[in-house]
Amino acid sequence: MxxxxxxxxxxxxxxxxxxxxxxxxxxxxxxxxxxxxxxxxxxxxxxxxxxxxxxxxxxxxxxxGEPVQHIIGYEEFYGRRFIVNKHVLIPRPETEELVVAVTELKQKLFQKEKIKLVDVGTGSGAISITLALEDETLDVLAVDISAEALDVAKRNAKELEAQVTFKHGDLLTPLLEESVQVEAVVSNPPYIPLSDAPGLAVHVRDHEPHLALFGGEDGLDLYRRFMEQLPHVLKEQSLVAFEVGVGQAEVVRKMLVSTFPHATTEIKVDINGKERMVFAYGDMRS
Known part of the structure; x- marks a missing residue:
């Protein structure tokens, strides 16, 4: 043959x-x-x-039902190979667009100034590691509630020779505990409503971590919690970048408007024309 x-x-x-x-x-x-x-x-x-x-x-x-990425042990993201397993979400192509948008907005807002950025819910480290490698003016932190996910992210950072500081904890809590402030928060949090679980492909539902998939009954629980924590972590001139599920963009944008009334908010569509990215930037006084 x-x-x-x-x-x-x-x-x-x-x-x-x-x-x-x-x-x-x-x-x-x-x-x-x-x-x-x-x-x-x-x-x-x-x-x-x-x-x-x-x-x-x-x-x-x-x-x-086993994802091909688990069989071969990796997924390509932004031209680089990332180790993946059952403890982390498999990076999706749409998230590459979030990385592009963040690098463009960073350049627009801060030019070549060195700033501190945190990737919340880093998983495999795809976002944090890529940003660290693509823009040397970024001092990158990465947080995850899953110790197993952080182990994978650390392995990827070592393999790809990326300078990222990893912290174990829930959302922005590690930064709050250490009184750390940053100029940028990026996150692709769990946003699938629990009610959608039965309709998910078996490769996703039975093999990817539920901790990284589901965001409560309506999928918006993590964004609500972000709104409570962000004002205590962001500097006055800052950037927030979220990936969201289909149909969630305007709701999340309104949350940001309510939390940061002086900021500019923006929704961007992905390559398929779907509203999958939400941003707030500029004057982040609450």
């Missing part, structure tokens, strides 16, 4: 089960440690029997 034939068979296997067909390509690229171009160059080479067996087993694991 050639790699091309294995790919064709696997695509049919996945299609029959209404699963994403690119999973087959991701697995093969992982086995051969090849980018897409390199894989396509060797499509007509024979695939070893041992790899065929592994391929079949991994596809069956995925068909049973």
């Amino acid at each position: 050639t790699i091309r034939e294995a790919l064709k068979w696997a695509s049919s296997f996945l299609k029959e089960r209404n699963l994403e067909q690119p999973v087959a390509e991701w697995l093969l690229r992982h086995y051969y440690q090849a980018n897409r171009a390199k894989l396509f160059m060797i499509l007509d080479e024979a695939i070893e029997l041992e790899l065929v067996t592994r391929f079949e087993k991994d596809l069956e694991r995925h068909a049973q």
Whole structure:
């Protein structure tokens, strides 16, 4: 069997089960440690029997609900490889857009000034590590309530040689306890309503940490708690950047307006035209 034939068979296997067909390509690229171009160059080479067996087993694991990222052990984010497992949310492409928006707003508000930024609910460290590597003027802190998630984030920071300070705790509590103030707060908090749980894909519901997925009955619990803590942590001129669920943007923006009446608030759409990012910046006096 050639790699091309294995790919064709696997695509049919996945299609029959209404699963994403690119999973087959991701697995093969992982086995051969090849980018897409390199894989396509060797499509007509024979695939070893041992790899065929592994391929079949991994596809069956995925068909049973295991995310392909857990099978291969990583996900690509902003052109870098991040270790992921059951303790952290798998980074999504939409969150890359949050990183882009934060770097642009930082430049607009602070230019080359060095500022302190905290990523709350860092998970794998995708946001905090990427920001630290992309903008050397950022002094990055990262907080998570899960000690297991922090272990993963620390491993990723070490692998990617990123300078990030990690703190264990609930939302902004570690900063409040140490009387630390920052110029920027970034977060992709849990925002899925509990009522949506039955409708989630099994790969998400049964394999990603519920602590990182669900934000209470309406999905907004964490944003409400942020509004209580943010005024005590932010400096007078600051930036807040949130990722939100579909349909939540205007509600979260109004929370920020109520908390910071002098600030500029803004909603940005993602590449799919959905309102997934909310910002407040400028004069953050409450």
